[in-house]
Amino acid sequence: MDRRNLIRAAVAAPAAGLTVPLVTATGAEATARGADSESPRFAIAVLPDTQYLFDADSADPEPLRATFRYLLQQRADTNIVFMTHLGDITEHGTAQELSLAGTTFRAIDGRVPYSVLAGNHDIPGGTDQRGRTPYLDEFGPDRFSRMPTFVEATADGYNSAHLLRAAGRQWLILALDWRISDAGLAWAQQVIDRHPQVPVIVTTHDLAYADDAGQAYLSSHGTRLWDRLINDNDQIFLTLNGHYWPPGRATLRNRAGHDVQVHIANYQDRYYGGAGMIRLYHFDLARNVIDVETFAPWFLARDPDRRSVLEAETIELTGDVDRFSVDIDFEARFAGFAPPVRPAPRPAAQVVDRHTTAYWRFDAVGQVVTDCSVVRDLTGHGNDLTVRRLAGGTADTLRPSAEHHVGAPAHASLYFDGGRSPDRGAILQTGPNAAINSDKFLGGYTIETFLKLPEPFVGDHAWMGILSWEGRSGDAGKQSGYSPLEPTCSLNLSPERFLQYVVYSEIGDINPTSWSHTLPIGRWMHVAIVNDGRRSVVWVDGSRIARNPAREARGIATLGRPFTIGATSWDLKYGQGFYGWIGDTRITSRALDPTRFLPAGHF
Template sequence: MTPAESSHPDRRGLLQVAVAIPAVGAMSAAALAAGVGPAHAAPDAARPGRFDPASPRFGLAVLPDTQYLFDADSADPEPLRATFRYLVGRRGDANLAFMTHLGDITEHGTREEIALAARTFRLIDGRLPYSVLAGNHDIASGDDQRGDTPYLDAFGPHRFASAPTFGGASPDGYNSYHVLRAADREWLVLALDWRVSEAGLRWAQGVLDEHRTLPAVLTTHDLVWAGDDGAARLSDNGARMWDELIRRNDQIFLALGGHYWPPGRTVLANDFDNDVHLHVTNYQDRYYGGAGMIRLYGFDLVRGVIDVETFSPWFLARDASDRTPLEAETLELTGPVDRFSLEIDFADRFRRFAPPVVPKPRPAPAVMPRGTVAYWRFDSSGAVLPAAGAPVPDGTVVRDLSGNGNDLTVSRLHDSDPKVLTVSAEHHPGQPAHASLRFDGGKNPDRGAILTTGPRARLNSEKFPRGYTIETFVRLPEPYEGDHAWMGILSWEGRNGDIGKTTGWSPLEPTCSLNVSPERFLQFVVYPDRQDADPTSWSHAIPVGRWTHIAVVNDARRTIVYVDGSKIARNPAQPSTGIATLGKPFVLGATQFDERFGQGFYGWMGDTRIVGRPLSPAEFLAPVG
């Protein structure tokens, strides 16, 4: 127990004894196949589901060399059929947007092998968009100017003409591109022949130029190779493609190849000093020619990662007790080049060619719904403020834009330096006003700044009998330096004991406050107007270095706290009607104890609004849904 916690043995000590609920995350294919969960159940029992192009999470399936499954009279397409059944059956669950084959579909490229492969691919025709490209085993020789081949007859542009993602092909037919919609934006997939000619490179550049705002995934057969250490290196052909196409086009952030084994990966900086992830994926050297093994790239634009896993649906579909040792061994690959996560700040990585569209500021009248009691913002519509970075003088008035007279006045705590409160242009991307205040409060010695309502403000005595919604935007600094335990975000002045409350941690704490614990948990504690109680909500640890929207919603029966539109877990079911206000000022930037302010808030604070009724998440200042 830290010194801060030992000085508050009751409510605040509860943080140390709260029941920990483990997060439910993605489970491995092998674990789920053993009966732990449903996500990787046998594909034949799966319900197809629907792909959601608006979801911020989607999957890209990558299928490498399948040549040993289509090898003359040794052919066995059943592993690939199982893979296709799996992808179609799990499209909705995994939100699969697309599949791409990396070449060497067949061993010899004969008309018979190609025909069998083409029939096998019918399992996904019209059910899952996909691309293919020619590997060296699929064609006789030469670059993409080689002319007609059985491969082109079966897998040429005509096969994809009706696909909703198909954008077009090079005149020779061996190179193609697809545009898919996922995570509410468009993405480009370039599928290039194993030996692209100069004409093919010019065509590919033209496609990139025509779609210059789309992030691009490049696929080809021969790109990089790796040693046993998993560190990938450009092949001779890959070096040519890197120099003549990839490094020159910032859109290409991921490039995938097969051909070589073992698998591996590397990251190279392009001409714009941005990362390009290059991977070699090939399992034909594994048991049963790789057994139709797939690699799933799970894009998560919320977490800023691509999660990668590699497994064989064919073996996965079998009962665990029926798998042979080699089947069980090949079911899933979990080494560092087969199961990993790539951290990518997508907005920042794509900023140069596709800058994010920043919503325009919304005028105050547009965000004051029926029942708005108070609304403050820190731009020119709310106050006369100095330039960004300058201190906000004591006595500055921030107007209540609702017209209810709950104006706020700035003052410093404990003779604090003027720089403890400054103007900032930083703001939450969904915030109506594009401005905030930067607080630099802290302990040892106590310092900070506050904004308080006047002595006759309506808000001071508002009881909220029909419920309320209190919203604000905050951002904690990164690095998060110093001791800021139990700093207040907002509160009403006064002591709950002065209004006859008897249940709380102390009769000296205020009747309503939103605070931050030593662990950066939000604590909302309220003494209701109609109950002798102190229901307290606790959040998870809020992040540093990023904006957070907080909403406290009371429906006159109980209180629910939302963080970024998500209801937190630790909202008490205890009855709570109204707020037991004492007619004393409302405060932004600190919380009193025994009617004395200690430290002030540390971080940024944006628009703050109070509405005298419960709002739905769709009505929040940063609307959800």
């Protein structure tokens, strides 16, 4: 159950019922499962100043206990990989306050890895060379040394480094004292230098403050950290601090010309000292975004009808500095210190087996695409393609390209500059005696190709064809479709950029048609049509589309005419051609599981 489902469950609770529990059976199971270090989506929990919850004889740790129960319950479902506290754990830094805080933190010891750092209320003053304190006795390196994420700490014990794995890579978190010394800064630099390809998040208590509009500015100490550590280390992409309120954020540009996100989170001025409020930073490397939300689990768990006005208004904060998204192309942002490792081209032998009917790719040495040139079928079955330009076509209408999908076996493609008004384009067709022209595929099939639509998507390209079998459906005895002049099988693009796969089955007069969502522009995608001998299902980037008809579709009513890449015929004629890139194209005489698609997991 995710957080929003938990909110809905809380809202739906009976007015006279018990308090909604934070730890359920499924929550306990999730805790046992732990976090997923390979998923492209994970969360880091950020816990700012809790000092008013540990304030001499006014202390009340229950809000923080509720927060920790929430983290334990949601760790697996939300994929929470780490929690970081931003300092000012306590109000006075006394042994009594720190002992109570330390006892409260034991709820997550060994269950959720975390970091803690000293704020000005936790220690008597001075830099991290201040010596032994009650804070250090409770939250010194000994507390973290058994955590799998702990790397090391400074000799004084006030600064620590934590290395975690998430989204298939490592991330470094530096938890720095609120007044880090020159020696501490030198240590931080050494830690970064020992992890030269790891993105870094800097957490500390005092780095930036914000105005009432939420615009953040570096404080005097923050300026020192920026000048001495952050600006020259391109690995640092995010900083988090508390201390000041209101919360705020800013995007600064480092010396390498890259963005550094500077965020302030502090809610001690809110009702009940912030009530153990947390932020969740949801990293999504698939969508290239960090989604941030701020809420109070203590209030969230309460019966809605029993919440006070102040509790109800503090459950979740939705202002621009509390709930927001940061767009970040992680690969591009980290390329300067961690260039992406691209898969090498795969030879045809790795993607061709006895079930492969045809396989075409465009990376042959010296491959040309002038009219009458040939692209070989690498299965050896003789389904070679011959190039032909359509009316209005020029040399630039079809040309080889080094563009390719990251998961494509061949690191090459063809660029088609087709269009209408006036019609132009180019096609690649099998010869008159190719076996694939008449193959019925009664036992099932998989058709795969890689596509990329240009950005911007300029001109009128409505109903452009991607690939098809030539042949009038009427000649195959089919009368149920849009027109007897349309081909018996084609993959096209609608004016809304929806994929349309229409096939006239060999058995019966039926033509079930699949429709996709709007295809994106400017990025590669993989399309697969899978037929198991009963019905067809279209997949885009390893995801099954919604509009796959349940009607039977057995075989393809081929008529012995050519298989074509780059256009769809009408009454055996071709007008406009495809606009964009087409990469490796493979046809297999059986239904393939998505794990066996050409991208081999690179979706």
